[in-house]
Amino acid sequence: MFAPQGPTVRELAVQALSSVERGYDLLAPKFDHTPFRTPEAVLTPVSRVLRRLGPFGSGLDLCCGTGAGMGVLRQVCRERVTGIDLSAGMLAEGRAGEPVPAGAPRTEWVRADARALPFGPVFDLAVSFGAFGHFLPRERPGLFAQVHSVLRPGGRFVFPIGAPPRPGSRGYWTLLAFDVAMRVRNALWRPSFVMYYRTFRLADVRAELMRTGFDVRLYALPELGRRADGSPRCRLVVATRTA
Template structure:
């Protein structure tokens, strides 16, 4: 294990010994990712907390903010669901803008940090521990929904996730989510020059899975092509209104995992989907 492993706590606690590209069931993916995010929460906050802020809405490692992009539109007075809120800085920012925001996350560890930040800021949106494929809310109970690198990439049954978000949104509602750009799956997870050489097929949807010595999943992430995502969105009933591929901004030097100025200047790292529920 490299001395600079940013996920050392999760690696050690879960006994991760390697990587396998193999199918995993929806249940196994949920169980693995709940444990992984619980174990990684402290390291994640230590590494990224300053960039994400305690009450700010950052869509992606490129630094696009909702304050600037306004992808959700007017939020004051609106009921907003954040799916996969993590430590919930986005929900807290939405609350400061006059929204009634509710954050959901699979991980109790991440929600623990969300409560700490709520106490530190005095901004306390409701927080609910829930899976994104079984949202514990009534139909048509939210005006807007969002997810900034939240649950979407970690869900095996992402068709069901899209259908759940559609269900809880009111007619005319909007769903905006950001994920790793699908073309990034072609390249190694490396911010340097080795990360510029294509090694995998874009069309191979086999999940990326980290495993323990028994071969059980300790982490799972799921690849979808752009076409797959669009079909999920449309299949759930949404209209795809926009697809943003943020460019790497000048002067932005921060490394975040595989994200770097080197790679960001050549090809996109993030895809942001803007989806509307018909009236």
Template structure:
């Protein structure tokens, strides 16, 4: 759910190593945490699970199923509003993020709203939990778009889920990568190949990546999930709701009413 606004002349589509992507994004989110929360915090709330800029809420969608008494991990939690909401629904929640800056906001919000969950700083490719530790793992635009080896991240989620557990995640809809990251008329013209899997990279004057976001096609995502051992139960493409006039980066009413901006994958780990 980045909605990153590129700096002129500092953008490329090129391969980036996993280590370089990890360094860039950890530094980016540490530095951008204050601005991100100032811009989007009110929309996300302090205690709520909002899946996407279209405004789909877990309280209405029920994508995670029954959560009371379940052990739940929020992956790439940001300020952890979703984890706190799940705690109010009776779940036993752990919130994890790579960014100390975002976790600082998670701790601050917990103090102000009075709902606290354990916070863990860790990498999605090396989850510090034993096998089968959780009944449910989820993320709303966290972690998955930012790791070069997202197939490995899927395998890590599979490892920490119990048999029969659920893995649900939202990402930018892959078809959005065909268009410019623009909420206006310029964002309605196809300019990139859907099959160009090189990441979007913002870089400094020396060419060092400062922000990296990865593109995978719908087919890529499904193959990653199946390869990790998951069963795909649903794929949601939320429609832009009437009366929603907000703009979040490249998300806008203009584009949202024409083509999807978010894909939400609902999967399970087989019970047997």
């Protein structure tokens, strides 16, 4: 699962016993050598859909980490792209990463909590990749309201969401075991480390986005495969802020 340059078991253990912010600060120098970084296999089909929907003026990468999603925004935004993350370490790695190509939109890296975004309605596009497990279900309405508040009317909030694994499958038991392990860890240890990916269900998320004031549409990402019943393994949620 990890490249040779990735974290050791001891380093992962220390990170897992830290807070979310501190854990990612510690992981940041080796984050891009772990399976936690969003792979190109996901970024490429998302870029394909966004190019069809765009172009956009300014874009926001919510919980940007070291900046995998920033490359997507640079492809479809003309003016500026902004990455926000709570981890100063992850932002530092993002700033020090690959140089921004000539002619690319202005790039900004901002340390902020996604639950209290320090912007007005200045973005035409917001994206997020793989971060929603760090928010408890009760926090999602506030999180979605924050994203809604920083989008211009007609702005879009976009993120991929995978289909849940079939009950009884290897993926199902793996996610269940991980979820149980995290809940036991948080019951016995402080500070807590929130990472519960089984709680981010499409039906719930879609209903919460609509209550927030988004019009929600789904786009299949066939490059990521299909399930036995023919349905896509991954969809792109495109939530548009209504005027």
